[in-house]
Amino acid sequence: MQVWNPIQSLRFEDFASTLIVPQDGTVLDFGCGRAYWLIKIAESFSVKSAIGVDASPYAASAAKLRAANSRAGGRISIAEGKCDPTAYDNESIDLILCVGASHALSNYETALRESYRLLRPGGQLLIGEVYWKREPSPEYLAFLHCDRGTYTTSDANCQRAAQVGYTLEWQHLATDLEWRTYEDQYARNVENYVAANTDDPDKDEMLFTVRSWHEHFIRFGRSTLGFGLYLFRKNSQ
Numbered sequence: 001m002q003v004w005n006p007i008q009s010l011r012f013e014d015f016a017s018t019l020i021v022p023q024d025g026t027v028l029d030f031g032c033g034r035a036y037w038l039i040k041i042a043e044s045f046s047v048k049s050a051i052g053v054d055a056s057p058y059a060a061s062a063a064k065l066r067a068a069n070s071r072a073g074g075r076i077s078i079a080e081g082k083c084d085p086t087a088y089d090n091e092s093i094d095l096i097l098c099v100g101a102s103h104a105l106s107n108y109e110t111a112l113r114e115s116y117r118l119l120r121p122g123g124q125l126l127i128g129e130v131y132w133k134r135e136p137s138p139e140y141l142a143f144l145h146c147d148r149g150t151y152t153t154s155d156a157n158c159q160r161a162a163q164v165g166y167t168l169e170w171q172h173l174a175t176d177l178e179w180r181t182y183e184d185q186y187a188r189n190v191e192n193y194v195a196a197n198t199d200d201p202d203k204d205e206m207l208f209t210v211r212s213w214h215e216h217f218i219r220f221g222r223s224t225l226g227f228g229l230y231l232f233r234k235n236s237q
Contacts, residue, residue, distance in 0.1 A: 001189070004033040004059075005100040005128050006174040006182040006227045012040040018170045018231055020124060021045040025094035028118070029053065030083045030111070031101020035063035035076070037126075038097060042072035047094075052078045055104065085114040093118045099128035099229065108157070112164045112232075121236040125166065126229070129157055133226040140220035143212075154228045166232035174227040183221070187214040 001008065021027065023046045029038040032052030042050035050072070054060045060080035067076040083104040096119060098104075102111040108129050115125045131154045141147060152160070158168050174182075190210040194203045217225075 001182075001185060002034060002036040003099070006179045007128070007172060007229055008182055009178055010172055010229070012037060015170060015172070015231065016040075016044060019045070019095065020122070021047060021095050024048040026092065027051065027095045027097070028088065028093045029097040030085075031098060031104040032063055032078065033059050034066060035078060036066070037099070039066055039070050039072065039076060041095070042076050043070060047075055050076045052076070053083050054078075054080065055082055085118060088118050090117055091120045094120055094123050095126070096123070097126045099126065100227070102127065102129055109160065112161055112166070116164050116166070116234055119234040121234060123234045124169070125232045125234070127232065128227060128229045131157055131226045131228055132224060134224055136224050137220060140216065140224060143216050154226060157228060157230065161230065161232045165235050167235055168230060169233050170231040172229045176222060179222055179225070179227065183214060183217045186210070
């Protein structure tokens, strides 16, 4: 999968016109994965620097390879390691991406506040976050190892951003079909990998994990969890 979140059918062109990236601007992607959208932005705008960070060696390696083959490769840098917002100066970034990766910055609230500190006035944050579509069951909460307050509703996601100092400019909520397609493909990918790599010492754990996750998604997740992609603009001071 090119992007590692449930919004698989959304094309870059569907929201590119809402992005405001100044010439010679800087873009930062926390938890960039394969850096698909980061590279698209670097290719579409005259950015000075597009920086992607991901803790996964596999993701960082795949992102570096994709960046090297991009026509904007000289302006893209990929770093493997922990996402550390303190490594960047206040008001030094024009656009921040954090799609399905707020955990890399601790949580959604921290991602909002740290991004706000880093963004220049009028800068944008494209963030993807889970939300509750309905009240989660105790059994599902136990499986997720979280409590009711870990996530909130989609409206509350936007309200929390407004309290920090953002204005919502665009949003897209994953459809039920997008969620199901993503989860089915993810499970299939792991099953196919294990079938082709029977000597992998982690194969049994991988299968147990993905099968358990998929089972609970079918039983609870598809009716309980939502995923929203939000574009927020930092209010000018």
